[in-house]
Amino acid sequence: MADFSTSDFKNGLKVMLDGDPAVMIENEFVKPGKGQAFNRVKLRNLKTGRVIERTFKQNETLEPADVADMDMQYLYNDGVEWHFMQPESFEQYTADINVVGDAKKWLKEQDVCIITLYNGSPLSVTPPNSVVLKIVETDPGVRGDTSGGGGKPATLETGAVVRVPLFVQTDELIKVDTRTGEYISRVKE
Amino acid sequence: MSKSSPEASWRPSCDQTALRARALTLKRIRRFFDERGVLEVETPLLGQSAGTDPHLYPFVSQYRRPGQTVGVDYYLQTSPEFAMKRLLASGSGSIYQICKAFRNEESGRHHNPEFTLLEWYRIGFGLDQLMDEIEALFVVLFDGKRDLGSSKRVPYRKLFEQWVGVDPIHADWSEFAECARRCDLSEATAICGEDRMIWLDLLFSHIVQPQLELGRVYFVYDYPACLPSLARKKPGGEAVVERVEIFLDGLELGNGFHELADPVEQDMRFDGDLVVRRQLGLPLPPKDQRLLGALAKGLPDCSGMAIGLDRLLMLMTGCSHIEQVLAFPVSRS
Numbered sequence: 001m002a003d004f005s006t007s008d009f010k011n012g013l014k015v016m017l018d019g020d021p022a023v024m025i026e027n028e029f030v031k032p033g034k035g036q037a038f039n040r041v042k043l044r045n046l047k048t049g050r051v052i053e054r055t056f057k058q059n060e061t062l063e064p065a066d067v068a069d070m071d072m073q074y075l076y077n078d079g080v081e082w083h084f085m086q087p088e089s090f091e092q093y094t095a096d097i098n099v100v101g102d103a104k105k106w107l108k109e110q111d112v113c114i115i116t117l118y119n120g121s122p123l124s125v126t127p128p129n130s131v132v133l134k135i136v137e138t139d140p141g142v143r144g145d146t147s148g149g150g151g152k153p154a155t156l157e158t159g160a161v162v163r164v165p166l167f168v169q170t171d172e173l174i175k176v177d178t179r180t181g182e183y184i185s186r187v188k189e
Numbered sequence: 190m191s192k193s194s195p196e197a198s199w200r201p202s203c204d205q206t207a208l209r210a211r212a213l214t215l216k217r218i219r220r221f222f223d224e225r226g227v228l229e230v231e232t233p234l235l236g237q238s239a240g241t242d243p244h245l246y247p248f249v250s251q252y253r254r255p256g257q258t259v260g261v262d263y264y265l266q267t268s269p270e271f272a273m274k275r276l277l278a279s280g281s282g283s284i285y286q287i288c289k290a291f292r293n294e295e296s297g298r299h300h301n302p303e304f305t306l307l308e309w310y311r312i313g314f315g316l317d318q319l320m321d322e323i324e325a326l327f328v329v330l331f332d333g334k335r336d337l338g339s340s341k342r343v344p345y346r347k348l349f350e351q352w353v354g355v356d357p358i359h360a361d362w363s364e365f366a367e368c369a370r371r372c373d374l375s376e377a378t379a380i381c382g383e384d385r386m387i388w389l390d391l392l393f394s395h396i397v398q399p400q401l402e403l404g405r406v407y408f409v410y411d412y413p414a415c416l417p418s419l420a421r422k423k424p425g426g427e428a429v430v431e432r433v434e435i436f437l438d439g440l441e442l443g444n445g446f447h448e449l450a451d452p453v454e455q456d457m458r459f460d461g462d463l464v465v466r467r468q469l470g471l472p473l474p475p476k477d478q479r480l481l482g483a484l485a486k487g488l489p490d491c492s493g494m495a496i497g498l499d500r501l502l503m504l505m506t507g508c509s510h511i512e513q514v515l516a517f518p519v520s521r522s
């Protein structure tokens with residue numbers, strides 16, 4: 001694949017920066033009226049998540065990063081690694097805690113999540129935007145409270161802790177927004 | 190903003206408020222200059238010569254006389270400066286123009302390749318009087334739109350030293366590189382090399398401009414002589430030229446000069462530009478002999494200013510993208 005020149009720069013572009021894959025999140029064209037043009041760019045390092053600001057001269061180039069997002073089913077955790085499967089090819093991938101990171105608390109077996117592959121190996125895991133999980137522990141709520149004001153902590157089957165309304169009980173299924181970690185609703189079995 | 194669904198792309202990218210703000214601004218500008226006895230003029234958008242400025246890329250078209258099959262290159266103007274100076278030399282007196290200018294390869298939050306310029310020239314004015322006039326114009330234009338604090342006039346060198354920490358005129362590359370490192374701009378060394386012009390552009394736009402106080406108009410004047418463009422050298426041997434730039438909210442709004450009138454010096458600057466163009470492998474446009482002819486006849490002592498009207502409208506109406514003040518930006522043209 002050909003290198004990207006400053007004129008190709010746009011949000012979402014995946015490039016190599018200082019040896020790591022990175023995604024462009026901001027690209028500002030800067031040009032003094034009578035002077036040299038620059039691109040002032042913000043990139044997120046896809047390994048570390050760190051945001052880097054960098055300036056490029058016009059026609060400078062960046063190498064594309066071999067990064068692809070793929071839907072995969074989460075199979076199981078063997079105590080050390082997490083196992084995923086590409087549903088069409090049945091090809092399996094393993095990822096360690098550095099790759100799975102915070103996503104681990106939303107991973108439920110059989111759920112389909114997005115695995116970002118870098119040079120063919122998992123780089124990061126993005127859980128579905130919302131997941132349905134069972135409450136394994138929460139204080140008994142006050143009878144008659146249906147408002148949801150206040151709330152209480154609940155531990156879910158994956159170990160995640162979220163705030164739920166008082167009327168929600170242990171063993172119930174709830175839907176949670178994985179991006180904010182917030183309770184959305186109760187789910188009937 | 191540039192991405193829109195096809196069925197919606199016929200619509201303007203600005204709202205009705207922006208359309209009305211533009212109409213009102215044009216009316217106010219014309220009244221302002223009319224009351225001051227400055228004559229409105231028009232000059233060609235399509236011309237036989239382009240400027241030599243190495244950082245401006247003109248749009249090129251072909252002109253054919255009726256029946257002619259092989260055309261001749263004509264350029265959409267990047268600024269009306271040369272034509273207006275020919276009018277000044279011909280005895281027009283002080284003049285202004287509101288026109289389109291075109292600059293290829295310029296597109297972004299603050300750039301549209303086709304944009305509107307307000308350009309004017311005042312006979313007998315120095316930079317101080319020009320700045321006074323811009324202040325008065327902004328009072329009229331911002332009335333009812335936005336309250337601006339009192340403006341500030343600062344020499345380029347002072348502002349640069351204040352925020353970058355070195356003298357823009359005498360510091361060498363290693364000092365610039367050290368400043369860049371301190372400001373987390375290590376890549377600047379590879380970009381700028383030993384080119385003082387690029388160093389100054391990069392450090393000023395990345396470090397100084399973001400520091401300028403919001404809501405206050407800055408007049409930055411006495412530019413280093415390596416950034417002369419078409420300004421006069423300041424008498425007294427200092428290595429600066431009589432150039433002023435306007436900034437508001439950190440954004441460059443306009444550029445003005447105590448105009449260079451010496452045809453020999455002008456010819457040398459054309460040659461200087463062409464040397465740079467040759468080094469960069471850029472096209473070598475012919476020098477505008479008509480401008481040189483006008484200067485030889487005699488350009489009256491004058492100062493001139495060009496202001497980007499679209500950016501001015503952005504700042505008046507609180508828009509963050511130039512497309513919000515244009516009916517149809519290049520992506521919808």
